[in-house]
Structures are given as structure tokens and as C-alpha cells.
Amino acid sequence: MTWAGALGGMVVGGATAIVWDVVDSAYLNTGLYAMVPAVALGFGAIFLFNGLGRVTGAMARDFERMEAEVKGA
């Protein structure tokens, strides 16, 4: 993921959580909890905006070794 994807997901997900109840009660009447569309649209926004930033790559998952390196530094 890139910084642009993270930012897009954050803004779109947060905004959806806020406006969902208003939009749903006015137009959709699904009764779905706001978190569900917020996470779904947030994911979509990550993929949509991801191309605007530079990919930083995944980090290693050898957590105990990584922690030992930090503490030993």
C-alpha cells in the first residue's frame, strides 16, 4: 500500500461512517450498521488512490528478531 491509498481509505471510510445513517434512512432503508459500508468503501478507496503514491513494500514478520535488533541498537 502507498500513502495515497492509506489516506484515501481513511478519508472515505471515516466520511462514510459519518454520513451513512443519514443517507441510509433517506434513500436506502437497509438498516445496515455504518461500519460495514465504511469498511467496504474504505477498501475500494485504497485501491482507487493507491496508484498516486510510491509503494513502500511489506515489512518483515520476524517480530522477535526485529525487536531484539531495535533494543540492541
Added chain:
Amino acid sequence: MDGSMLGSVLTFAVYLAVMVGIGLWVYRRTVSQSDFVLGGRQLNSWVAGLSANASDFSGWLLLGLPGAIYISGLGEAWIAVGLACGFAGSWILLAPRLRVYTERVTDARTGGESDSLTLSSFLENRFNDPTRLLRGVSAVLIVVFYFFYVASGLVAMSALFDQVFGLDPAPAIAIGVGIVVLYTVLGGFLAVSYTDVVQAVMMWLALLVVPIMAVVALGGFGGLTSGVAEQSDGLMSIVGGTSFNAETLVWESTDTLGWVVIVSGLAWGLGYFGQPHILARFMGIRSVKDIRHAGIVSVSWAVTAMALALVVGFVGIAYFETPLENPEQVFPQLIEALTHPLVAGVLLAAILAAVMSTADSQLLVAASALTEDVYRGFVSRDADPRLLLWISRGTVVAVALAAAGIALWGDSSVMDLVATPGRASAPGSGRSCCSRCSGDA
């Protein structure tokens, strides 16, 4: 002042004095910005686990969940299932990554070591954001949402003081804010975390004691189940089909739960992946090796506490001959009906503990975002560490006063808008954390 009131005053006073005492105890261990924001990353597994729980579960656990069960029965338990899965998932997926990565990723601007103290600074460093928007926007989102969250907590605190002591909102909020600010300013993250442990224990014991006394009074579990079945058979169904009518005070048959309600209940658990005040416990634990034990402590506490809260709801249905007009009062009403005034004071203090333990953590996160991400991030990057510590303490006071103002004079519809989605600040940052930690999209 009658004996019952005196008992409540005494127990509340002792509880609040213990909270301030913990703040004084850790004051000397809080000497840097890192200590204030993350306790110098020195939490042991018990403190990290219990503190994550107490920070998360507010008055909802003791009032909202039993009230929901009282209204609709077991069909409301889907939320608890979602929360348990979300809590376990966040300990497994996020905790080890956040603990290690936040200490390891290098500063996006200088390439030097960073030791990210906040979620916003970590996101900026992790993704090498050249625009700095990621840190700024996420910090603003956290501050805005948490202002209103803290204010909502203060309103709940004021309601409890009103119910127990008949206090008006202004003095009630002044007492609540005064105590929370005092121990948070003194000891920062360590004070908030250690008080959380006391609060988590109080909440759990209160949830254990009250149902046991009620079940004994009902003549055992047979009396409990028959008392519930007397009101409606649908109350024990996991797909619902029963709802309490507050006007007629009877349980009526309704449609069974559809997939939308079940999915919505389960979706509550998604919030754990993006709540900064809980993620801070993952970042502040002493070692990645302690996370497994902390997770077991935390999830065990959460599952048992929610199960006990469900029992409280059912006990309320069976115990009261005249149904309650306000189902959210089922736990306080059981306390008053079953216990001695002195014990009742302790148990009611557990409700105050539930509210305070969430409000203090959210207050600290909002203040940390302002100090670490706004002031240090954009105003004075090389600020003196001791100055930063005092700015953080001042920011806690400022945020608390602003939240108190919102609680007293704010538009309740705005608070509802921000607080009703429950975990509204979570989807954005939660999404980012989840994708990042699962190996990058």
C-alpha cells in the same frame, strides 16, 4: 443524608482517591514525552491486556448490553460475538506488528530512527508520505472524533452522578473531569493504564456478583430460565423474534432477525482495528513476547464480561415482577434491589469506572495527537523533550475543558452523529492498519 447515600458517597470518594493515588504513584516514572504518551513501552502483559479492555468497554457493557438483552433477548448477542472476534483478531493481527513496527520504522523526512509514539506519526513514517497529509489528516480526524467521544463520556458520567447523588450536570462534570484530568496529567499513559486495571477488575467483579446474587434469589438457574420463558419463549432464540414494548411493558412477538441485523451486529468487531486508544496498548507493551499472554488475558476478560452482561439482562427479565420502564437501568436496579447500600456503592462505582476508563484513554489520545502530531509534527519538530512533556500535560487540561464545554452546552445531535456509529474513527485508520499489517495491498 441517609445511610444509603452516605455509603455511596464514601465508596465513590474512596474509589476516586485511589485513582488519584495511582496518578501520584506513577508521576515520578513519567519524565519524558515517550513516558507520557506510551508509558516508555513498559506495560506488562496483565496491565496491557486489562487496560485494553477497560479502555474499550464503557458504560455500554454495564448498561447498554444488559438493556439490549432485556429488550430483545439472545438475538442481541451477535454484537458480543462480533466484538469478541474483533478483539481476538486485533491482538493476533495488529498487536505484534504495531509493537515492533512503531519502534522500528524510520522517519520519513530524515531517514533517522523515529520511534513513532502515535498512530498518525507511524502511518507517515511507514508509508514515506512526502506530502505529510497522512499524519495531518489522521491527527485531525482523531482529535475531532475524540473531542466528542470524551464529551459523550462526560455526559454519561453526569447522568450517573445525577442518578446516585442527584447532582446537577455542571458540578457532576466538574468532579468527573477534575479527577480524570488530575491523574492523567500526573502520570499520563501509565496512570491511565494502571487505573484501567483497577477499573477492569471492578467492572468484572460487579458483573459477576450481581447475577450470582440474583440467580440465588430466583432459586437457581431453573428459576432463571423459567422466569425468562414466562415472559416470552423467543427471548432465548439467537434469531430474535421478541421485543419489549416500553409503553405496554410486555414482550411482544416480532419478525425474526434478518441477515442485515446479524451482519451489522458482527460488524461491531471491525472497530477494534482502528481505535487509537486501544492500539496504543499494543504499542506500549513491554515486549512482543508478552503479546500472546496479554491477548489471552484480554480476550478472556472480554468474553466472560460480555457473557456475564448477557446474564444480567436475562436475570432482570426474570427478577422484576413489574417490568422496567427504562431497560438500560436493569443493572443499577438489580444492584439496588439485591445489595446492602455499602456494597451497592461499590458496584455503582464500577459503572463510573467503566465510563472513566474509556474517557481517560480517549482524552490522552486526543492530547497526544495535538502535541505529538500537530505541535511536534508541524510546528516545532526539535522541541525540547521536557517542554513537550509539559505541553502534553497542558493539552490534556485544554482538551478536557473543551470536552466538558461540549458536554454541558454542546448540540446533542452533533454528539450523536459522531458517537452513534460507535467506532466512527475506526474505519479509516482501521482499514489502513489492517491492510498494512496483512502484508500491503
